[in-house]
Amino acid sequence: MAVAARKAGRAGSGAANKPNSNKAPAKNAASNSPQFDKDQDLSAYNEMLLIRRFEEKSGQMYGMGLIGGFCHLYIGQEAVVVGMQMATIEGDQVITGYRDHGHMLACGMDPKGVMAELTGRRGGLSKGKGGSMHMFSKEKHFYGGHGIVGAQVSLGTGLAFANHYRENGNVSLTYFGDGAANQGQVYESFNMAALWKLPAVYVIENNRYAMGTSVSRASAQTDFSKRGLSFGIPGEQVDGMDVRAVYAAGQRAIEHARTGKGPYILEMQTYRYRGHSMSDPAKYRTKDEVARMREEFDPIEQVRRRLLESWKLSEDELKAIDSRVREIVNEAAEFATHDPEPDPSELYTDILL
Amino acid sequence: MAIDILMPALSPTMEQGKLAKWLKKEGDKVKPGDVLAEIETDKATMEVEAIDEGVLAKILVSDGTDNVAVNTPIAVLAGEGEDMSTAASSAKAPAAPAPEAQPAPTPDMEREGMADRPSAGARTDSDRPFAEPAAPSIIQTRSSHDAMAEIPEGTEMVSMTVREALRDAMAEEMRRDENVFVMGEEVAEYQGAYKVTQGLLQEFGARRVVDTPITEHGFAGVGVGAAFTGLRPIVEFMTFNFAMQAIDHIINSAAKTLYMSGGQLGAPVVFRGPNGAAARVGAQHSHDYSAWYSNVPGLKVIAPYSASDAKGLLKSAIRDPNPIIFLENEILYGQSFPVPKLDDFTVPIGKARIHREGKDVTIVSFSIGMTYALKAAQELEKEGIQAEVIDLRTIRPMDTDTIVASVMKTGRCVTVEEGFPQSGIGAEIAARIMEHAFDYLDAPVIRVTGKDVPMPYAANLEKLALPNVGEVVQAVKAVCYR
Ligand SMILES: Cc1ncc(C[n+]2csc(CCOP(=O)(O)OP(=O)(O)O)c2C)c(N)n1
Ligand SMILES: [Mg+2]
Numbered sequence A: 001m002a003v004a005a006r007k008a009g010r011a012g013s014g015a016a017n018k019p020n021s022n023k024a025p026a027k028n029a030a031s032n033s034p035q036f037d038k039d040q041d042l043s044a045y046n047e048m049l050l051i052r053r054f055e056e057k058s059g060q061m062y063g064m065g066l067i068g069g070f071c072h073l074y075i076g077q078e079a080v081v082v083g084m085q086m087a088t089i090e091g092d093q094v095i096t097g098y099r100d101h102g103h104m105l106a107c108g109m110d111p112k113g114v115m116a117e118l119t120g121r122r123g124g125l126s127k128g129k130g131g132s133m134h135m136f137s138k139e140k141h142f143y144g145g146h147g148i149v150g151a152q153v154s155l156g157t158g159l160a161f162a163n164h165y166r167e168n169g170n171v172s173l174t175y176f177g178d179g180a181a182n183q184g185q186v187y188e189s190f191n192m193a194a195l196w197k198l199p200a201v202y203v204i205e206n207n208r209y210a211m212g213t214s215v216s217r218a219s220a221q222t223d224f225s226k227r228g229l230s231f232g233i234p235g236e237q238v239d240g241m242d243v244r245a246v247y248a249a250g251q252r253a254i255e256h257a258r259t260g261k262g263p264y265i266l267e268m269q270t271y272r273y274r275g276h277s278m279s280d281p282a283k284y285r286t287k288d289e290v291a292r293m294r295e296e297f298d299p300i301e302q303v304r305r306r307l308l309e310s311w312k313l314s315e316d317e318l319k320a321i322d323s324r325v326r327e328i329v330n331e332a333a334e335f336a337t338h339d340p341e342p343d344p345s346e347l348y349t350d351i352l353l
Numbered sequence B: 001m002a003i004d005i006l007m008p009a010l011s012p013t014m015e016q017g018k019l020a021k022w023l024k025k026e027g028d029k030v031k032p033g034d035v036l037a038e039i040e041t042d043k044a045t046m047e048v049e050a051i052d053e054g055v056l057a058k059i060l061v062s063d064g065t066d067n068v069a070v071n072t073p074i075a076v077l078a079g080e081g082e083d084m085s086t087a088a089s090s091a092k093a094p095a096a097p098a099p100e101a102q103p104a105p106t107p108d109m110e111r112e113g114m115a116d117r118p119s120a121g122a123r124t125d126s127d128r129p130f131a132e133p134a135a136p137s138i139i140q141t142r143s144s145h146d147a148m149a150e151i152p153e154g155t156e157m158v159s160m161t162v163r164e165a166l167r168d169a170m171a172e173e174m175r176r177d178e179n180v181f182v183m184g185e186e187v188a189e190y191q192g193a194y195k196v197t198q199g200l201l202q203e204f205g206a207r208r209v210v211d212t213p214i215t216e217h218g219f220a221g222v223g224v225g226a227a228f229t230g231l232r233p234i235v236e237f238m239t240f241n242f243a244m245q246a247i248d249h250i251i252n253s254a255a256k257t258l259y260m261s262g263g264q265l266g267a268p269v270v271f272r273g274p275n276g277a278a279a280r281v282g283a284q285h286s287h288d289y290s291a292w293y294s295n296v297p298g299l300k301v302i303a304p305y306s307a308s309d310a311k312g313l314l315k316s317a318i319r320d321p322n323p324i325i326f327l328e329n330e331i332l333y334g335q336s337f338p339v340p341k342l343d344d345f346t347v348p349i350g351k352a353r354i355h356r357e358g359k360d361v362t363i364v365s366f367s368i369g370m371t372y373a374l375k376a377a378q379e380l381e382k383e384g385i386q387a388e389v390i391d392l393r394t395i396r397p398m399d400t401d402t403i404v405a406s407v408m409k410t411g412r413c414v415t416v417e418e419g420f421p422q423s424g425i426g427a428e429i430a431a432r433i434m435e436h437a438f439d440y441l442d443a444p445v446i447r448v449t450g451k452d453v454p455m456p457y458a459a460n461l462e463k464l465a466l467p468n469v470g471e472v473v474q475a476v477k478a479v480c481y482r
Helices: A002-007 A038-061 A079-088 A099-107 A111-118 A151-166 A186-196 A243-258 A287-297 A299-308 A315-338 A344-348 B082-089 B162-176 B202-205 B216-230 B242-254 B292-295 B307-319 B369-383 B400-410 B423-442 B460-464 B469-479
Strands: A094-095 A142-145 A173-179 A198-208 A234-238 A264-269 B003-006 B016-022 B033-039 B046-050 B054-059 B066-067 B074-080 B158-162 B180-184 B207-212 B232-236 B270-274 B300-302 B324-328 B336-338 B353-356 B363-367 B387-391 B394-396 B411-418 B447-448
Touching: A038 A079, A038 A099, A038 A111, A038 A243, A038 A299, A038 A315, A079 A099, A079 A173, A079 A198, A079 A243, A079 A299, A094 A151, A099 A111, A099 A142, A099 A151, A099 B054, A111 A315, A151 A173, A198 A243, A234 A243, A234 B003, A243 A264, A243 A299, A243 B460, A287 B158, A299 A315, A344 B460, B016 B180, B033 B074, B046 B369, B158 B162, B158 B307, B162 B180, B162 B202, B162 B232, B162 B307, B162 B336, B180 B216, B202 B207, B216 B232, B216 B242, B232 B387, B242 B270, B292 B324, B292 B423, B300 B307, B307 B324, B307 B336, B353 B369, B353 B400, B363 B369, B363 B400, B369 B387, B369 B411, B387 B400, B400 B411, B400 B423, B411 B423, B411 B469, B423 B447
Parallel strands: A094 A142, A094 A173, A173 A198, A198 A264, A234 A264, B180 B207, B180 B232, B232 B270, B270 B324, B300 B324, B363 B387, B363 B411, B411 B447
Antiparallel strands: B003 B074, B016 B033, B016 B066, B033 B046, B054 B074, B158 B336, B300 B394, B353 B387
């Protein structure tokens, strides 16, 4: 059962992924939080758990020296990309920064290929030449994986430009951080996107810190949903720890962009549990703050509780999902550990066409 | 199945750490994400989190143990339902702590994984020296800069890392001149992304040590604007890769204004930060921009190798009335060198230093390139080749006299840099030698450079992409016809 649910959640094939099935009654929900049906909760649980376990494994492999350089984990933020991805249709593009493993898994990219790129092996999605921060998949409409803070915002706007140009009905989702939101090119992009009514959704993942700098120490306007106001771009603040709220907001934003009304900004209020990258002394926040977020707002725990209480799944059924996810992650790690390094001749390939 | 919990590495260069404190004890149940222990490195205290669920069956390395090597088993976790005592007894004996690390007097390339990178085989045709030197040129007398005279005889030397030397240079200049201030990302409260500005906030306060948002183009412009009024900003780029966001202000605003204003308005600003490849951080984080800045009139470009040059040159740079690009190197930050203990030690901008004298061949390099050059010189010595190694220290203005004087003596030259070959620093040096010492050359100049490819991530490819000691040795032998 767990396996079936997982499949339904992948690659946009499940009912929950069709934008028009509109099963989450965002507007007619009794409580003010939009509701999920059982399939949607199961699908979200699978997707988020995969990211969580994958990232934990990455951290472990980094500790063993199998992954080098920078390695930015997505733990804590899983609901953002999973909820947004549930609101997309085939052909919608995704682009993000260097904290990209979760986005790639949510886009349906092969966990083995992602992990093997982290270890710099030939079976990696960039043949081992890109690393943790730089992976791409034309097939899954994932455009990277960028190391320069803010660069993805103009690039994502370019993806939207291409959709507009081709009139193909697709929307681009551009993810960036609270820190990245202060880069100048973000506002140059906002202006063009609004001016030309581009189908662009900007997802600001406000995890409260840019490296060691809290939002309030770097931003004069800390309400990121307002960052497009002077260009007339609508925005909302969203509980980024509740995958249902993310999905509902994602649907509104994507619908707005897809129907020719121009760009939309979603500020996802989220939290990263781990350090900025692996070597982060984390002196800029208290342990209590981190512990409180994990205990009270964990995005996966929220869904888990619903699965047990509302959908009456048994602990054993949840365990089965967990083992299946672990198996995928272990297989990926196994592959990434034993796959050979790239052939030395690869040094000189892929520079020009 | 019992699982060994290993000592993790929390940074690319960490080899060992102290197991400061266990937060769980034997017999405790743990689940993924639980904090098991705290470890300490020279940079920070960090937490070890559990990855798996189970019971902490045995602690193998106790609280307070120093020098625990990365990947040593530190505890054993028993799986669900597993007998704890069997799990504990299946554990290997605790590993002996790693021997105390010896601080290396010069960069230890082996440790950095840089020794003897295999040649990529791309060099074979260019190894062949060409025809005999021909047309005569005008020969002038050249004299090299005497770097020994920079430090008075009998001065006490203290060992210091490049990181500390840079920090001290900034602190001394900030004490000396109220107009000097530092700005950049994470320079204040975080104490610097690479800890170069450590302690400056505490001494000088938030007015003079300014944390900026991630807005390189904006704050570079703010720095230049402030410099127009006579303030002396030190603008830190977290790395020079990110200075590409700010390149317009560096070139169009900082470098050109003095000229455009007919000499009225200069910009005494220092742009500094790590440049070039670190380790395994991929193409967008590993670019050596020396040649880019070297190309622009109106800038001075400095790229020191040793801690004492880093200190003396940064102090001179802060006092200089021009815009300065000060290129540091992340791998050199932690290396220790002797630094003169003087109240006010400066090194002149624009003067190279003969790091090692020799009569057979001149090797010219700068920054981390010096590590290859010096190691190669040691190896060549064993084969009876005396290499003279010149550390450029300043790239623009380039100390042509020191290079040319050396080449007049040796007749042969090899340049070493991590940057790309085309239009690189080596190309510039070769052209100057050809212009000024053509008749003295016994062989064409050979450049050893980074390969002509973006920096790959994979460990094996990264090694191939960077220059190595073997390539320098091979190039020297080629110009010596050996
Ligand atoms: C142009 C540029 N400047 C600086 C950096 C270094 N850097 C990498 S991530 C980061 C913090 C970004 O924070 P945020 O946008 O909030 O994203 P988060 O890491 O929280 O996901 C910084 C300063 C960079 N990669 N690129
Ligand atoms: Mg952030």
